[in-house]
Amino acid sequence: MDWRILCDFDGTIALEDVTDSILDRFALDGWEDIEDEWKNGQIGSRECMARQVDLIRASRLELDDHLDSVAIDPTFPVFAAACKKAGVRLTVVSDGLDYAISRILGRHGLDDLPILANHLETTGPRRYRLAFPNANATCSKASGTCKCKIAEAQTTDRALSLLIGDGASDMCAANSVDLVFAKDKLLAYCRSEGLPFVAFRDFAHANDLLATLLDEPLRLGVAVAFG
Numbered sequence: 001m002d003w004r005i006l007c008d009f010d011g012t013i014a015l016e017d018v019t020d021s022i023l024d025r026f027a028l029d030g031w032e033d034i035e036d037e038w039k040n041g042q043i044g045s046r047e048c049m050a051r052q053v054d055l056i057r058a059s060r061l062e063l064d065d066h067l068d069s070v071a072i073d074p075t076f077p078v079f080a081a082a083c084k085k086a087g088v089r090l091t092v093v094s095d096g097l098d099y100a101i102s103r104i105l106g107r108h109g110l111d112d113l114p115i116l117a118n119h120l121e122t123t124g125p126r127r128y129r130l131a132f133p134n135a136n137a138t139c140s141k142a143s144g145t146c147k148c149k150i151a152e153a154q155t156t157d158r159a160l161s162l163l164i165g166d167g168a169s170d171m172c173a174a175n176s177v178d179l180v181f182a183k184d185k186l187l188a189y190c191r192s193e194g195l196p197f198v199a200f201r202d203f204a205h206a207n208d209l210l211a212t213l214l215d216e217p218l219r220l221g222v223a224v225a226f227g
Helices: 018-026 031-039 045-053 060-067 076-086 098-106 147-154 168-174 184-193 203-215
Strands: 003-007 089-097 115-124 127-131 160-165 179-182 197-199
Touching (some): 018 060, 018 098, 045 089, 060 098, 089 147
Parallel strands (some): 003 160, 160 179, 179 197
16 A cells, blocks of 8 residues: 655644744734634635734744744654655645744754645745645635645545644545544544544654554554555
8 A cells, every 4th residue: 555644734743833823922913813713714714824924023033043942743753754764755734834844844854845835925024925835716614725635636546645633724634535643623523524533642653553554554444455
C-alpha cells in the first residue's frame, strides 16, 4: 500500500494556534470581533483571516522573534523522519499562514516538507495581506485552504490517504480520506459521523500507529488490497 499523509499544523504539529498567537500579540483591536463573526457562521474562514491579517502591525523581525518562540510537538521530527524513511509522502496542510509554518518547521530542520497553506504577503514595513492559492470557490466552509479538495486529490487507485488533525478545519477533509488519526474536536466528529479513525495522543503515538499501518493495516481497520 502506498500511503499519502496530510497533516494539520495548528494544535497538531504546533502546540497552539499560531495565527491566533500572532493576532493576540500584534493585531489592532477588532480581530476578536471578526473571530466571533466566523464562529457564529456569519463569514467563512477565508474572509475571517484576510480581515484579521490586515490588522497585524509588526516588523518582519518582530514576527520572526515571535515565531521562534512557538513550540511544536517534540516528537514530530521523529515522525517526519519515519515517513521519509518509509517513502511515505507527508504534506502539511493548514488554513494558517505558510510563512509562519515554514519558519517554525525550518527551526527543526524540516525545511523540505511540502506546505499547503494561505500565503502571507508583505505590503509595507509593518503590514501584511493574505493570498489563497489553495482556495476552492465551492468549499462548503469557505476556507482559505480547502482541505476537502486537497484530500480528494490524494486518494488514487494506487494510493491511500491518511489525515492527521485535531479541529474544525479538518472535519470536511475527514470525509475524503481512507483513515484519520484524530484527537480533540476532530476525534469527536469522526466518532459521531462513523468515519474510519484511530485516536492518537501525540506524534510518538502516531509514529507507533504509522508502523502498524504500514506493516499490519488490518489491525487499524484498513482492509484495502490492490490487484
